[in-house]
Amino acid sequence: MNKIITPSPLHPAKSLLPALEVMAARGFSSDACLEHTRLTRAQLEREGVTISASQELQFYTNVLELSGDESIGLELGDVFVPERYGLFGYALLAAETFEHALALAENFGPMTFSFFGFRYGQSDRDAWFELTNGPEVSPGLSRLFIDRAVAAAARTFSAILGDRFRLHHVLLPHEGKNGSENYFDLFQCPVSFQSQHARLVFDASLLDQPLLQSNRESSLHLEQQCQLIMARLGGQGRLVNSVRLQVLSRPGVFPEIDVVAEALGMSARTLRRRLMSENTSYREIVDELRYGLALEYLGSTALPMDEISRLLGYTGSANFSHAFRRWAGLSPSAWRRR
Template identity: 55%
Template sequence: MTKSAQHFPLRHPARALLPPLEVLEQMGYAQQQCLRGTGVTASQLSDPGALITLQQELRFYRNVLEVSDDPLIGLRLGEPFVPQRYGLFGYALLSAETFRHALAVAEHFGRLTFSLFSFYFGVEGRSAWFALRDPPVMEPELINLYLDRDLAAARVDFTEILGKQFAIACLHLPHDGRGCVDRYRQYFACDLELNRPDARFHFSSEILDQPLPQSDPDSSRHLQQQCHMLIAKLTSQGSFVDQVRMLILARPGYFPDVDYVAEKMELSTRTLRRRLKNEGTSFRDLLEEIRYGLAREYLTDTDLPMEEISSLLGYTESGNFSHAFRRWAGLAPSAWRQQAAQARRVSP
């Protein structure tokens, strides 16, 4: 999955403002002060389905910087963003089999957080890293606030996922520390490297494959499938083909047959096939397209083992997945993954 600054959402749920508002009210700042000029109402904050625009959200954080007069206020605002705040995505993180799997989920479904950054992780020998990149274009003060907020939130989330303190060896920052180097070093309890290309935590790779305390692989696979559905909803144009795609993705670890989808859409199988044909496709083509697309994303953007990828794509045997992928791509999944890794190393 290629990520870029163009992929950040234009709207977030209004409830994304609740965690920082809780902190600000504890600090003595009135909700009215923080929401001034945003047009966001108390009823919207309590409505799970209410959305706010990016402009409203940015006005909120500009207010925060003004009333607090603290350039590092973002560190405090990130602390209440525990995994459960993110709904399905958060529970997919908590139920992952290992920390490596959890990081793959974070990288793959980062759009389901309240962040404006893209997430990446990698391993270099005994050191692993998790990075935040690709912010949208906006004033540096707001970028830095979001960066501090999301770094603090990531540390909280990783501690919750691991069931113990997330130990950071070194923190890279994409700026000069803004005169607050000692505060950063004290807050994250680690070494700092400044003016780096991106923001990232470095930590021991030994924790990647340790079982997580709340691990439930079956639930995690189910939740990841639901996350795929949510991602699809973010980009769906509401066409008939999109509805079929959503139903194909709806069953965790299993891809349904045409009869099942037709029944769910209250159509005969013949009508479903005819309507797909009228739109220039077929059920089999859609199924192949979805599986191939997901397979490329998993192979390119995660370190999940082949058995896990096979299961997520609905194959009972990794050999069946390998055979299908060779038919789609003309090479083995392992070779595809190796080529993708080489391409990332040479790309700017």
């Protein structure tokens, strides 16, 4: 039986959609891929729905058995462009340099739909990006997850750096049998199997390269939102986490409860009642997120109050100042001076 030994985050249901697209191109239906998962295609397309590790493992077991392709993880990962990752993907695109993007991946790995952690480093003229802390699953699924993760990383790095990104070497810990030529075709560089690491190796000079869509202000804002999600996910019930993700899904916009309720497939009244059962309210969640972002902006940036007010969704700095006094007991400028 497949099971994950190491702790893993709950992934959004929509993370399975790219794999369904790959399987559809191969002639397999969504129903066949979702068999025994207790999931439907309609559920995957709803915002805020998460899936358990056991459901995800069953899904990829189906994919492996239906395709009969031991290297299908490469194809599954090659469709993951940055925009697929939502907030985290936009943070990558806006990063100032390639090394900044790698640091984001290392810090916010759980937001990538992967079961792995990530790490990067440099050795002489080479730099590397590798997978860490993989799940304990069957050899077939282990290979699929490794291949999916390294292929997704390579595709993402090409998207944010453009033609400048070229791999020198790819290291993989499995045998690569029955399809080794697929690895050379995808990565266009030497590939070593049965290695100690799952690692992408490239020229260290790329670390300082600016990204195609680098934007310092957007990068700062998006990174701080990623920090809030990482700090708060898992601290309360699953519904609260889903609401937080919805609230933070559009930078600078804090939607009304009706908008979030509709995205989660329920009425505003039902959402209020269910949040009450988890000992919170929609206003408390929004205030918590705004307060957390406010502390980040005031404590680690030199942004003026008007700009911070705008990023937090307030119509003016006076409204922001009033709210901040309610949260912290003093004005934003006084808090910043302290």
